Amino acid sequence: MAMPMRRTLVALHRATCSSLKSGEASLDVRHPVPLFLPVRTKKRYFIPPAVNLKEKKRGNPEAKAKAAGIVFRQEYTERPINIACSAGIFDPYIPPEGDARLSSLSKEGLKQRTEQMKQSAASQLAIRKIKDHDSHFTSKNFAEQAQEIFIEAHNCLALFDKQKLHSLVTERCYPEMTRGNRYKTIRWRFIESLEPPKVVHARCPDMVSKGNLYGQVTVRMHSKQTLAIYDRFGRLMLGSEEQPKDVLEYLVIERHLVNPYGRWRLHGKIVPSWAPAKTQLLR
Known part of the structure; x- marks a missing residue:
């Protein structure tokens, strides 16, 4: 009779110890019991695709949004407009082939002179319009002024004086002059004029509205210059500082x-079709 009672007491003791251990485990701070359950209250009709999704095909988000009833706003690529200068060259001057090499006394040289005289009628009308707004404009003095603008602009380009360069070239010409020159060293020098500069072409068209005039004057300049371009390590890429060129x-x-x-301000340059190809930079 004593043995069954003892076994019963041992079983009760073991059951009590196991219940106490389970209670301690439930109160353990390292493994807290969640106090709330997540409840889904609103259904999402459009779920954006995951970022940096690898080895899975991405669906078209626009098509998914359209199927869910969401309309994407149309994107417009707007281009800024600058009224301080025009976007191009109006009626560009076509230089005669063999210019600066043919004599005016030869047969071909005389033909070029007659064609230039025929084309000068429109230029004279444009010069009259320019003089109405700029009373100090003269063809002879303006050619020398244009040469000074050209020399000063290229000196500022070699010294990387951006603030002064903006006052000498237009917003269209500035990126064309400075593109690709960030890590290069430019050595440019104007030596002399082989022929006096002269005005060969002039246009004064309206833009956007009547009366909004832009004057464009083409100046022919034949000079002797030196140009040398070095890379960021000081290696010569183009030209020479000692050998001048016409x-x-x-x-x-x-x-x-x-x-x-x-x-x-300097707006651009006209490169004739018969001009030799530019020398490529050494890399």
């Missing part, structure tokens, strides 16, 4: 004539 250029100078505070 350069024939057609500069386009522009001004917003309606603006009383406007000034003549």
Whole structure:
């Protein structure tokens, strides 16, 4: 009779110990019991795709949104408009083939002279319009002024004086002059003029509205220059500082004539089709 009672007491003791251990485990701070259960209250009709999804095909988010009833807003690519200068060259001057090499006394040289005289009628009308807004404009003095603008702009480009360069070139010409020159060293020098600069072309068209005039004057400049371009390690990429070259250029100078505070600035260059190809930079 004593043995069954003892076994019963041992079983009760074991059951009590196991219940106490389970209670301690439930009160353990390292493994807290969640006090709330997540409840889904609202259904999401459109779920965006995961970021950096690998080895899985991404669906078209626009098509999924359209199927869910959500309409994407149409995106417009807007281009900024600058009224301080025009976006191009109006009626560009076509240089005669063999310019600066043919004599005016030869047969072909005389043909070029007669064609230039025929084309000068439109230029004279444009010069009259320019003089109505700029009383100090003269063809002879303007050619020398354009040459000074050209020399000063290229000196600022070699010294990376961006603030002054903006006042000498238009917003269209600035990126064309500075593109790709960030890590390069430019050594440029103007030596002399082989021929005096002269005005060969002029246009004064309306833009956007009548009376909004932009004056564009093309100046022919034949000079001797030196140019050397070095990379960021000091290695020569193009040209030479000691060997000068004869350069024939057609500069386009522009001004917003309606603006009383406007000034003549370098707008671009005209490269004839018969000109030799540019020398590629050494890399």
